[in-house]
Amino acid sequence: MSARTRLISSALAVTAVTLVGCGQAAPEPSATPAAAPAHWSYDGDTGPESWGDVDADFETCAVGTDQSPIDLPASVPAASTSIQLSAETAEGDVFDTGHAxxxxxxxxxxxxTFADDEYSLQQMHAHVPSEHTVNGQPAAAELHLVNADADSKLLVLGILVAEGDASEALAPFIEEATHVADEEDVTLDVSAVLPASLENYEYSGSLTTPPCTEDVQWVVLGTPISMSAEQIDTLEAAHSHNARPTQPIGDRAVVGGTVELG
Structure with a gap:
């Protein structure tokens, strides 16, 4: 080997050591590919009645005792709690989860702020028709504003929807529902979405979709908001009948509450 060849070989060796020291080793290829998410739906063999059998992680959907949604009383019980709510303009993306x-x-x-615990808005989605019923009757639609505290405990603010005048506050969300693939930023005036009366039903329940996790605080406003037939049709066209049937209330109590805007 010539002196020039030995010099080039030494330089390449030093370069290789330097690259390994500065970078991270490539991960070993996985022996088994990641399992695809369990498929569930709102009808057929993977519908709500079968969620508990679709995946072992969905067992609570079948055996849970504090499940949501439920049938609510015809009138809101007398208020025994008070919630502090600061509702302002929110910004975010609109997309299709495959279910809503x-x-x-x-x-x-x-x-x-509920029971001295502070929550912040994470997301909002729509169900057509409503999931909660009132005295056995569903509303035209229902919005779920999902909130979480610092420990990821969930509180869902449910807003029932009746057909009537168009909602200007929800127009950006509904318009984006027709072309959610773009994932454009949307500005939502949360305070303008709320109904005039903020009396509400409160109870302890669960997620209304798999894995149906329990210990979710529900606050369902007793007064519906209004959306036009066209707006409701737009949401229904995106996902029709994406509503879980009501679940047994068991020994749970539904109490009344009020909301103070701040």
Whole structure:
């Protein structure tokens, strides 16, 4: 080997050591590919009655005793609690989860204090028709504003929807529902979405979709908001009948509450 060849070989060796020291080793290829997410739906063999059998992680959907949604009393019980709500403008993306059209907040826009615990808005999505019923009757649609505290405990603010005048506050969300693939930023005036009366039903329940996790605080406003037939049709066209049937209330109590805007 010539002196020039030995010099080039030494330089290449030093370069290789330097690259390994500065970078991270490539991960070993996985022996088994990641399992695909379990498929569930709102009808057929993977519908609500079968969620508990679709995946072992969905067992609570079948055996849970504090499940949501439920049938609510015809009138809101007398208020025994008070919630502090700061509802402002929220920004985020609108996209299709495969089961609902969803607005994902940037983490600002709503702060809600319930039982001395502070929650912030994470996302909002729509169900057509409503999941909660009142005295056995569903509403035309239902919005779920999902809030979380610092420990990821969830509180869902449910807003029932009746057909009537168009909602200007929800127009950006609904318009984006027709072309959610673009994932454009949307500004949502949370305070303008709320109904005039904020009396509400409160109870302890669960997620209404798999894995149906329990220990979710529900606050369902007793007064519906209004959306036009065209707006409701737009949401229904995106996902028709994406509503879980009501679940047994068991020994749970539904109490009444009020909301103070701040």
């Amino acid at each position: 059209v969803e607005f994902e907040s940037d983490g600002e826009g709503e702060t809600l």
